[in-house]
Amino acid sequence: MPKYKVALLGLGNRGMTHLHGFKANADRFELSAICSSSEQKLQAVKEQFGVAHTYTDPEKMFAEVKPDVFCFATPPSVRLSLIELAARHGVKAIAMEKPIANSLQEAKAIGRLCKENGIRVVVCHQQKYLPSFSKLHAIVNSGDIGQVEHIHAKTRGWLYNSGTHFVDYMLWINGGAKADWVIGHVHGKEKLTDSHPSPDYCFAELLFENRVRGTIECGYLSPAFLEPQKFWTDNRLTVHGTHGYVWAETDGRWGAFTRNSKGEVLGGQEQYWAPTVKESIQSAYTHDLADWLDDERKTHSCNLDISEHGYEILYAICSSAMDHKRVDLPLSGNIDMDIIAYMKQKLPTVPTFSAQNDF
Incomplete structure (x- = not known):
């Protein structure tokens, strides 16, 4: 069975969970490079896990390592630019965190880009x-x-x-x-x-x-x-x-x-x-990515298609609430509206309940 070269960006809590998932499947994945803005984290992870290459610049990492799989664990505000970078460098697969975007327009753009470039994407609904x-x-x-x-x-x-x-x-x-x-x-x-x-x-x-x-x-x-x-x-x-x-x-x-x-x-x-269960289920999630890369018929249960439709549903919930109407799917027409900005403008401030008084 082939072994896939992995580059990981982000060494926070979620990034380390992904790292453990790849390490638990060392027979299928080689964690070749890690990338972070923190030199301290890079050195600590390199020493602990024996990762060969460390970077603070993702563009340089892609150019030098040429990974098969790109995994990134960043805030939702950083999505499309990293996927564009991965597509330019011809990755086979992307493993990313949820939600897939901060707007429906961006989610649709991510879906188109990955389909056009034949990239298999898994979203961590693990x-x-x-x-x-x-x-x-x-x-x-x-x-x-x-x-x-x-x-x-x-x-x-x-x-x-x-x-x-x-x-x-x-x-x-x-x-x-x-x-x-x-x-x-x-x-x-x-x-x-x-x-x-x-x-x-x-x-x-x-x-x-x-x-x-x-x-x-x-x-x-x-x-x-x-x-x-x-x-x-x-x-x-x-x-x-x-x-x-x-x-x-x-x-x-x-x-x-x-x-x-x-x-x-x-x-x-x-x-x-x-923590031990999180690592166990991340290992299974990552193992299924290897199986999907081996055989496209073994579609991963956390694939981008299901996540993109899920994001469309979330957007439709907010749109329905703000416009006071049923929203039919798939969505058509103007999907450029920034639903978060719209809610910030239109939603009134309401008092919340303490944990003891929630009902």
Whole structure:
């Protein structure tokens, strides 16, 4: 099997998670170069992991290393320019963080550029590799809850932070069926200045092309299932079928009521979102990228097509809320509107609740 040369840009928390994913698949990937604005981080990572080449200039890194795979872990404000750089240097694959862009126009540009250059792209919606989500996926695919009728995603994180994950998981658990229309509500503007700018809360209804309904809640008014210190793992995906339901959480819990559970509610606690689990699921995510590079028929579950449509859904939720109408998909007409700027201008400031008083 071929071994793919990797260049990694960004050595923050997420960048190091990606690094561990490639190192865990050392039989398939060679981490040839790392790039960062911090000389201190570069030297520390070089010494710890034995990386041959370090750079502070990504252009120079590409020219000298000529990687097969480019992985970058940067804020959402830095996306298109790096993908343009990778395309100029003929990479085979890109591994990137979510969300894929800071505007729908940029997301569409990224999609076109990668398709035109034959670049395979994976976006790190990696929680679907969690044991609890694998359990949910297996139960849905077994048919034990019957035909899927409704998918409900809830996350305490805001729309373009955690919401991008859970829209992706709704599409994934529904077999990739796309959304026909979206109707949404958003309010609160405090998080519009975040690194992942979003309204403070959103609620949306979707209809998928296979007639499955979807509901998504993101933000501070979403139901809290866990204690406040577990805010970032306080997420739940529930799938309702004709003969039961199944749900899974990022924190590892799952539950189900199925036609074969004999009237009992099933449930358990899988491995939770701990550092060792993050590395384990990143390893599986990265392994599947190698398989996809070997054989294009083995499409990665976190591919750009599903992420691009997920981003379109997020945009449609905000557009629906601001224009007070249903938004049909795929989007047509003017997609150049800066929806974040529009919400900053139009959304009123509203009081938020403390963690103890959320409902």
